[in-house]
Amino acid sequence: MHKKSEPTIHDIARELKISASTVSRALQNNPRISLKTRERIISLADSMGYRPNIMASNLRNKRSNTIGIVVPLINRYFFSAVISGVEEVAFKAGYNVVISQSNDLANKEISIVHSMFANRVDGLIISIAMQPTNYEHLKIFRKKNIPLVFFDRTVAEIDTNKIVVDDFMGGFRVTQHLIEQGYKRIGHMAGPQNLQTYLDRKNGYIEALSKNGISYDESLVINNSLTTEDGVNAVQYLMNLPNPPDAIFCGNDTTALSSMIYLRDKGIRIPEDFGIVGFSNEPFSKVVSPSISTIAQPGFLMGQKAAELILNQIEHKEKSFKTLVLPTELIVRESSNRKKV
Amino acid sequence: MHKKSEPTIHDIARELKISASTVSRALQNNPRISLKTRERIISLADSMGYRPNIMASNLRNKRSNTIGIVVPLINRYFFSAVISGVEEVAFKAGYNVVISQSNDLANKEISIVHSMFANRVDGLIISIAMQPTNYEHLKIFRKKNIPLVFFDRTVAEIDTNKIVVDDFMGGFRVTQHLIEQGYKRIGHMAGPQNLQTYLDRKNGYIEALSKNGISYDESLVINNSLTTEDGVNAVQYLMNLPNPPDAIFCGNDTTALSSMIYLRDKGIRIPEDFGIVGFSNEPFSKVVSPSISTIAQPGFLMGQKAAELILNQIEHKEKSFKTLVLPTELIVRESSNRKKV
DNA sequence: CACAATTGCGCAATCGATTGCATAAATATT
DNA sequence: AATATTTATGCAATCGATTGCGCAATTGTG
Numbered sequence: 001m002h003k004k005s006e007p008t009i010h011d012i013a014r015e016l017k018i019s020a021s022t023v024s025r026a027l028q029n030n031p032r033i034s035l036k037t038r039e040r041i042i043s044l045a046d047s048m049g050y051r052p053n054i055m056a057s058n059l060r061n062k063r064s065n066t067i068g069i070v071v072p073l074i075n076r077y078f079f080s081a082v083i084s085g086v087e088e089v090a091f092k093a094g095y096n097v098v099i100s101q102s103n104d105l106a107n108k109e110i111s112i113v114h115s116m117f118a119n120r121v122d123g124l125i126i127s128i129a130m131q132p133t134n135y136e137h138l139k140i141f142r143k144k145n146i147p148l149v150f151f152d153r154t155v156a157e158i159d160t161n162k163i164v165v166d167d168f169m170g171g172f173r174v175t176q177h178l179i180e181q182g183y184k185r186i187g188h189m190a191g192p193q194n195l196q197t198y199l200d201r202k203n204g205y206i207e208a209l210s211k212n213g214i215s216y217d218e219s220l221v222i223n224n225s226l227t228t229e230d231g232v233n234a235v236q237y238l239m240n241l242p243n244p245p246d247a248i249f250c251g252n253d254t255t256a257l258s259s260m261i262y263l264r265d266k267g268i269r270i271p272e273d274f275g276i277v278g279f280s281n282e283p284f285s286k287v288v289s290p291s292i293s294t295i296a297q298p299g300f301l302m303g304q305k306a307a308e309l310i311l312n313q314i315e316h317k318e319k320s321f322k323t324l325v326l327p328t329e330l331i332v333r334e335s336s337n338r339k340k341v
Numbered sequence: 342m343h344k345k346s347e348p349t350i351h352d353i354a355r356e357l358k359i360s361a362s363t364v365s366r367a368l369q370n371n372p373r374i375s376l377k378t379r380e381r382i383i384s385l386a387d388s389m390g391y392r393p394n395i396m397a398s399n400l401r402n403k404r405s406n407t408i409g410i411v412v413p414l415i416n417r418y419f420f421s422a423v424i425s426g427v428e429e430v431a432f433k434a435g436y437n438v439v440i441s442q443s444n445d446l447a448n449k450e451i452s453i454v455h456s457m458f459a460n461r462v463d464g465l466i467i468s469i470a471m472q473p474t475n476y477e478h479l480k481i482f483r484k485k486n487i488p489l490v491f492f493d494r495t496v497a498e499i500d501t502n503k504i505v506v507d508d509f510m511g512g513f514r515v516t517q518h519l520i521e522q523g524y525k526r527i528g529h530m531a532g533p534q535n536l537q538t539y540l541d542r543k544n545g546y547i548e549a550l551s552k553n554g555i556s557y558d559e560s561l562v563i564n565n566s567l568t569t570e571d572g573v574n575a576v577q578y579l580m581n582l583p584n585p586p587d588a589i590f591c592g593n594d595t596t597a598l599s600s601m602i603y604l605r606d607k608g609i610r611i612p613e614d615f616g617i618v619g620f621s622n623e624p625f626s627k628v629v630s631p632s633i634s635t636i637a638q639p640g641f642l643m644g645q646k647a648a649e650l651i652l653n654q655i656e657h658k659e660k661s662f663k664t665l666v667l668p669t670e671l672i673v674r675e676s677s678n679r680k681k682v
Numbered sequence: 683c684a685c686a687a688t689t690g691c692g693c694a695a696t697c698g699a700t701t702g703c704a705t706a707a708a709t710a711t712t
Numbered sequence: 713a714a715t716a717t718t719t720a721t722g723c724a725a726t727c728g729a730t731t732g733c734g735c736a737a738t739t740g741t742g
Binding site for chain 4: 359360361362363366373374375378397399400401402403
């Protein structure tokens with residue numbers, strides 16, 4: 001905070017020998033104040049470099065003009081795209097955005113969410129951490145009726161606004177595409193199965209197999225945390241099976257890449273011998289060689305929608321909840337395109 | 342804000358038939374309150390689900406417990422890494438971080454910075470927009486003595502804490518490396534020259550040429566905004582010169598990549614016929630093919646340092662300013678490594 | 683011209699937590 | 713036992729902006 005205290009409406013009032021109420025009203029363009037007085041006030045305020053103390057205003061108005069956003073990791077393309085979208089919409093509506101990252105740890109998430117609550121954010125937008133917990137910290141928001149929006153990774157047992165991409169269709173399309181490309185044994189690297197997102201993708205995968213009369217072989221599905229190392233370990237394991245797969249649908253682009261590099265180093269040709277598809281369309285997936293087929297998730301749009309939803313709840317007291325399902329797009333690139341579609 | 346108003350210290354006081362002062366002190370573990378009373382208060386506070394209203398506390402204490410951070414674009418690896426570093430340190434110290442992006446537009450930056458001021462952030466960490474302006478909005482912070490830290494893109498005329506990477510050495514090393522690799526005519530794609538960062542890189546480039554007895558040819562230097570398209574246009578232009586370069590030092594990895602793709606499509610072999618080095622070590626530069634040599638900037642570390650500096654100013658009223666110069670690291674990859682070092 | 687309606691502004695309480703000073707009670711000191 | 717000291721708590725002002733209510737001055741109406 002500032003050493004030299006800032007001018008307040010009282011300073012302006014004293015100078016002009018009027019009351020602080022009048023100053024406050026004038027600055028809000030309240031019609032109860034005459035044009036002449038208002039002009040005197042605004043002109044003095046300008047020359048004094050007056051800036052309203054938003055903390056005081058917020059306290060009185062019982063709102064913080066702030067939206068909280070919690071992501072697993074800020075420094076990840078998809079999440080920073082979402083943040084960027086939220087920020088854009090929120091800023092235009094006169095809101096601030098405070099962000100925090102959970103690092104995918106339940107305890108940090110709980111601590112962050114409590115802090116956001118104590119700061120009286122007007123609403124919270126969150127994509128939950130991988131590490132499972134009981135979500136009591138989030139249920140508080142529902143209990144107190146503070147707008148809450150989940151995006152991407154949601155909590156089924158909490159009824160509120162949610163925005164997800166169509167993970168089921170994403171998983172389905174990826175698998176369908178691999179089948180159409182003539183791959184016969186398709187594995188799947190799934191994420192933590194406590195997250196709906198990853199469950200849906202897997203279900204889409206299973207559905208596509210079934211529709212094509214391919215029996216679902218559970219031994220080809222690996223549940224891991226989708227880190228670079230996990231990717232390597234998983235393909236290594238899969239390729240050592242008696243009957244290894246000839247394609248894999250990876251839960252994200254990171255594992256798609258690390259799998260690809262591992263296989264390439266083993267002399268396996270992509271996509272001729274082995275097909276790979278990722279998920280999320282990280283920027284690198286377009287520029288690596290071979291480029292990686294993947295599912296595009298509209299991160300920026302998702303952020304904008306999340307902000308719009310929460311602003312609706314905050315400002316119009318919208319009561320009904322919806323779950324927005326944004327479309328995903330299959331992007332076919334080299335890593336799975338052996339028929340050169 | 343909440344419909345059902347939250348319990349306050351007054352509610353606790355009333356229930357316990359004591360004063361709000363006592364409650365406030367007890368919750369701060371003030372030794373003036375007896376253990377017995379404190380325990381009663383804390384236990385009741387817990388059972389009521391009491392959470393202090395930080396806005397009220399902040400108003401009274403004349404601090405916001407909030408650090409503002411402004412970046413050109415959240416959704417860029419380097420900047421989100423910095424944000425991540427700031428967030429980590431700030432959170433541990435009990436501060437919130439509010440972020441905004443300028444989209445490299447001067448007007449949005451001004452608007453954001455004013456908003457941060459009105460919100461009484463305890464300190465501001467900023468990397469300025471490319472679009473030049475007079476920086477009056479930032480000088481206010483100095484005038485009012487609100488801690489201000491520049492990172493990466495700084496303003497020379499404002500005396501305050503700054504954190505930069507050693508751009509000069511970065512530019513120097515890149516150029517030296519290209520020379521050592523036997524490239525003879527080295528071009529440079531420089532960014533907007535109103536930013537010190539890019540000036541320093543260019544000066545490093547010039548110095549390396551000079552040290553190696555190579556005359557500086559201004560026609561090989563292009564000043565642009567370093568977008569993907571700029572990169573294509575620049576190499577296209579350079580390659581059409583009567584005496585084109587055989588290597589280029591690009592101001593960022595984005596242009597290095599787009600240049601590379603353009604040249605590859607023209608049948609020019611990288612690095613055999615033409616050497617390319619970028620700047621910033623974007624994640625993709627490691628995984629593209631050929632992989633791109635670049636300069637690593639420690640974004641996360643920079644964020645941590647920025648947060649430490651500003652917390653020092655806020656909490657210990659540190660008066661002296663320093664400019665931290667973080668080391669850069671040349672990462673030699675395929676795009677410039679024709680001698681296979 | 684008397685009364686009503688409108689306009690312009692101020693008083694004082696409020697939001698919730700904090701804190702200097704005062705007071706009361708308990709304990710220590712001589 | 714009387715005074716000094718310590719301990720425990722309360723009173724009331726404060727941070728800066730907002731707003732319901734009321735009052736006075738101005739303008740309008742019959």
